[in-house]
Amino acid sequence: QPVKIRSRYKDGDSLKGVEMDVKLDVKKNTGIILDRKEFETDRTGSGIEIEFKDVSYSMSEQGAYEYIRRTVIGNPHARIVFKDPTGRKYTFERATDQIPPLPKAVLPHPKGVTADDIIDLCKTTNKKRFKNLLMDSLSRVSAKKIKEVEEATGIDMNKRPKSITWKEAEQVVNQFDQMKFMAPPTSGLKPIGDEQIEKGINEILLPEFSTAITRKPQAYRGGVSFIIEAGIAYGGKAGRLVGQQKKAEIMRFANRVPLTFDQGSCAITEALKSIDWRRYGVRNLDDAPISVFVNIISTNVPYLSTGKQSVAPEEEIVREIRQATMKIARKLEKYIRTKKAAKNEEMRAKIFEDLVPVVIKQSALLAEKDVPEYDKIMDEVTHKAKIMDMKHRLKQPEIEPMQIVITEDPKTRVKTEYEEYADYDEVAEDDE
DNA sequence: TACTGGCGCATCACTTACTC
DNA sequence: GAGTAAGTGATGCGCCAGTA
Numbered sequence: 183q184p185v186k187i188r189s190r191y192k193d194g195d196s197l198k199g200v201e202m203d204v205k206l207d208v209k210k211n212t213g214i215i216l217d218r219k220e221f222e223t224d225r226t227g228s229g230i231e232i233e234f235k236d237v238s239y240s241m242s243e244q245g246a247y248e249y250i251r252r253t254v255i256g257n258p259h260a261r262i263v264f265k266d267p268t269g270r271k272y273t274f275e276r277a278t279d280q281i282p283p284l285p286k287a288v289l290p291h292p293k294g295v296t297a298d299d300i301i302d303l304c305k306t307t308n309k310k311r312f313k314n315l316l317m318d319s320l321s322r323v324s325a326k327k328i329k330e331v332e333e334a335t336g337i338d339m340n341k342r343p344k345s346i347t348w349k350e351a352e353q354v355v356n357q358f359d360q361m362k363f364m365a366p367p368t369s370g371l372k373p374i375g376d377e378q379i380e381k382g383i384n385e386i387l388l389p390e391f392s393t394a395i396t397r398k399p400q401a402y403r404g405g406v407s408f409i410i411e412a413g414i415a416y417g418g419k420a421g422r423l424v425g426q427q428k429k430a431e432i433m434r435f436a437n438r439v440p441l442t443f444d445q446g447s448c449a450i451t452e453a454l455k456s457i458d459w460r461r462y463g464v465r466n467l468d469d470a471p472i473s474v475f476v477n478i479i480s481t482n483v484p485y486l487s488t489g490k491q492s493v494a495p496e497e498e499i500v501r502e503i504r505q506a507t508m509k510i511a512r513k514l515e516k517y518i519r520t521k522k523a524a525k526n527e528e529m530r531a532k533i534f535e536d537l538v539p540v541v542i543k544q545s546a547l548l549a550e551k552d553v554p555e556y557d558k559i560m561d562e563v564t565h566k567a568k569i570m571d572m573k574h575r576l577k578q579p580e581i582e583p584m585q586i587v588i589t590e591d592p593k594t595r596v597k598t599e600y601e602e603y604a605d606y607d608e609v610a611e612d613d614e
Numbered sequence: 615t616a617c618t619g620g621c622g623c624a625t626c627a628c629t630t631a632c633t634c
Numbered sequence: 635g636a637g638t639a640a641g642t643g644a645t646g647c648g649c650c651a652g653t654a
Contacts, residue, residue: 309620309621310620310621310651310652311620311621314620314621321642321643322641322642322643323642324641324642324643325622326641
């Protein structure tokens with residue numbers, strides 16, 4: 183089924199509306215317009231309608247609700263309204279008004295291309311020389327590098343791209359693998375940002391403690407750049423409820439999109455499982471009330487399958503995820519340690535508070551004297567100031583809980599086609 | 615023959631790698 | 635983390651080959 187797009191936009195001083203049925207040409211990465219109609223409008227805004235089949239509306243980890251909930255955490259700037267087929271409507275308000283900047287388009291890096299990609303480029307290009315095709319279509323490929331490839335492979339770099347054979351393309355790719363290239367530009371990578379992640383986590387999970395980190399760009403396979411972001415939430419609504427017990431929840435994302443299937447084979451799961459959580463005050467990760475958020479930002483996420491549901495355990499990626507998670511886990515450990523110490527001090531103080539007055543009163547009785555003023559001494563003995571300080575340190579900033587408005591009306595018919603556009607337009611106007 | 619667009623070259627700004 | 639060197643990308647200009 184084609185995607186239905188309805189857009190209302192400004193054209194000079196007038197407002198215009200256009201409605202289109204669009205399909206995607208995945209080879210050329212361009213849209214194919216199947217049907218286009220113009221209409222009159224009095225406002226701006228856009229709506230997109232896509233049909234999916236076999237959607238599970240259960241509340242499980244693989245269900246649509248959980249997918250939407252995680253999308254909200256990964257995209258705290260978005261306001262999402264979700265209606266399920268029973269008529270229940272969930273409204274997730276945005277956690278921040280900061281719209282993420284658009285990433286810049288960057289050319290593929292030579293370390294990331296395959297012989298197939300080169301043949302594809304050769305077939306579709308209008309360049310006359312193979313060397314110009316490589317220099318203009320790939321990032322970090324200069325005339326000097328072309329000369330190096332030419333000397334190593336013996337391929338005439340001035341020949342027509344269309345005459346390049348599969349064998350020659352493979353030779354070029356193998357040569358690229360052996361060469362050193364400057365890391366690709368990182369302007370194409372736009373991370374969510376640690377502050378935004380924390381806001382998203384806090385709004386949805388209302389945790390006792392939360393922290394997040396955005397690492398510096400790194401490269402895997404010698405040239406494909408990526409950024410790892412991680413966040414951790416402890417207590418509150420963090421973790422997933424299994425029966426009566428809270429279990430740890432691993433939230434995996436690739437370019438802000440939640441990954442809900444194939445958890446076991448994913449680089450993120452592998453990295454998190456390889457961490458010795460006992461070092462960070464967590465006896466067993468599986469049974470802890472913790473939600474761990476990991477997002478990989480890359481122009482070329484190495485997915486394990488065409489379903490794009492798990493990330494390949496590339497050595498550099500697993501190492502970065504470990505580093506990012508261990509860094510925030512150290513902050514969690516500090517929080518858990520302070521919390522434990524405060525609890526111990528409080529228990530100790532309670533014992534003194536119960537016993538000391540009895541001892542003082544009985545001693546005064548035996549000595550046949552008045553009971554002295556002992557409040558000040560009690561505060562010193564029970565370390566009251568220390569406990570207050572610990573409690574103050576544990577206190578997280580006040581968080582306004584997110585308004586997840588749930589409207590339940592079983593009679594509500596689930597709208598299809600363009601009936602929902604009025605709703606979309608309202609949302610789009612909010613975004614402006 | 616005129617037009618279009620690819621190519622080569624020069625220059626400047628920016629990014630990355632390297633060293634301390 | 636700062637400073638420096640090297641490499642790369644973006645841009646503009648003129649030349650030239652291909653095409654109608």
